[in-house]
Amino acid sequence: MKRIIFLFSFILGFLNAIEVITPIPLNVNIDVKKADLGKELFFDVRLSKDDTISCHSCHLLNQGGVDNKKLSVGVEGKLSIINTPTVFNSSFSFTQFWNGRSKTLHEQVFGPISDPNEMAMSFEELEIKLRKTDYLKKFFSIYKDGITINNIADAIVEYEKTLITPNSPFDKYLRGDETAISDKAKRGYQIFKEQGCIACHHGRNVGGNLYAKFGVVSEVETKSKGRFEVTKNEEDLYYFKVPSLRNIELTYPYLHDGRFETLEDTVKFMANYQLGKSLNKEQISDIISFLVSLTGELYNYEQKKQ
Ligand code: HEC
Ligand code: HEC
The missing domain is CATH 1.10.760.10 (Cytochrome c-like domain)
Structure with missing residues (x-):
């Protein structure tokens, strides 16, 4: 005993x-060209329905990757339904969101873009909107198929990998x-x-x-x-x-x-x-x-x- x-x-x-x-880790392997494009998208309010909200509106890089609000403000002053977690180091988490509904960062990006309380954009709408801008050339210089919702997510994820x-x-x-x-x-x-x-x-x-x-x-x-x-x-x-x-x-x-x-x-x-x-x-x-x-x-x- x-x-x-x-x-x-x-x-x-x-x-x-x-x-x-x-x-x-002190360093990450990333595709710098993609990360640059992702960074531009992360800060771009045109990803939202009324050109008012970017990812950075709620995930501020100089505030720990959050907005320090109880609930965040999306398009038309709508409130998100849960407190905003940080984007920092999210590439190391096993799932995304409080309830883990996205298994990958790539899948996660679709959430805020289409969420009616956040950016309120349909994916098709977003593709059409961005094709009319100088993003068109930038996407084609990296992706054979140009601006698609998957490529938008891919670039943003590449940038998010740097947010450590x-x-x-x-x-x-x-x-x-x-x-x-x-x-x-x-x-x-x-x-x-x-x-x-x-x-x-x-x-x-x-x-x-x-x-x-x-x-x-x-x-x-x-x-x-x-x-x-x-x-x-x-x-x-x-x-x-x-x-x-x-x-x-x-x-x-x-x-x-x-x-x-x-x-x-x-x-x-x-x-x-x-x-x-x-x-x-x-x-x-x-x-x-x-x-x-x-x-x-x-x-x-x-x-x-x-
Ligand atoms: C049984 C698992 C468990 C244990 C043990 C635990 N935590 Fe937590 N902790 C959680 C969960 C789950 C949350 C998120 C809860 C929520 O917001 O719904 C959390 C949230 C937190 C937060 C807030 C994080 C944020 O971003 O809002 C802090 C700080 C924290 N825990 C510190 C501690 C400390 C210090 C201890 C030990 C005294 C501790 N936790 C023990 C599971 C745990
Ligand atoms: C209106 C505010 C708002 C905007 C805009 C926004 N987010 Fe978020 N973000 C949130 C909230 C709220 C959650 C948590 C939602 C949940 O868990 O259900 C979240 C969760 C996340 C997570 C998961 C973190 C974790 O620990 O689970 C990542 C990553 C993220 N957002 C990245 C982005 C990206 C990339 C964009 C732009 C495409 C974006 N967010 C736009 C509010 C926002």
Whole structure:
């Protein structure tokens, strides 16, 4: 019996000792010409029905890839139905959207373009509209079949692959620089592991690779039913993709309904709700120091041109 207990604690200790968070790569392989075209499209309001909204209206690059609003504003002032997640590092997540309805980034692009609350364009309309612009030449210089909705998505995805945030202090620490983060952040990381946050928030994105249950019905402020919307399986009610915690200090407000403005409230809630634990003020503030060390630098793919 003793031996079994010993073995068990040995395994637990081992799990705690290995790093289950891995750094964002310092470089990505991309087709620069496609990424340039994708960048232009990402910032172009002509992708929307009334020429008012671009991808960048809701995913601002200088605001952590979000707009810091509870709900985002699309065409004609319409509100999106769920809080906008970041575009940063989304190429590393296992599925896209809170309920994971798109398996790939390519499939994801079709969502906002046609969503009546976001850009409200039919794909055919968009192809016809863009064929009348100087995009025509640009597309033909890359794609044999010119402007098609698939090629539009392909170019945008190539640009999205560049929207990664390497070199956060925590990644430098993972790569061996002991001084890259403070002792407080190191303590926070220990607590994050010991308390079990790591069970859901791990991997390259410190999230983004599994679904977890969230929300007592009365607590959920949006109408969203999570993963259930995709599978229609009762067991998936209120399961959401565990969000990435990279750049989390910048991507407030938090949770799929944007209910919390501060990391303090969110971390407290997570500990209570997901783990049934109440953490003291100091533990929470240590965890936040760790979370803040996950803020990286926006990768500059344009240096590849030189
Ligand atoms: C009106 C605001 C708005 C616009 C415009 C918009 N998005 Fe989004 N984006 C959202 C919202 C809201 C979600 C989450 C929707 C959901 O999960 O159901 C989202 C989700 C995403 C995701 C998935 C992220 C994740 O972690 O699941 C990506 C990637 C993304 N958008 C990229 C784009 C691109 C590319 C465009 C332009 C073609 C675009 N968005 C236009 C609001 C917007
Ligand atoms: C059982 C899995 C699970 C555990 C354990 C867990 N989380 Fe979460 N976390 C989630 C899910 C799911 C969400 C998204 C919930 C939603 O918005 O519906 C989330 C959201 C968050 C957010 C907000 C992210 C955003 O972009 O809005 C933060 C911050 C966070 N968690 C931190 C923590 C911390 C700190 C711990 C440990 C005290 C923890 N989590 C434990 C699953 C988990």
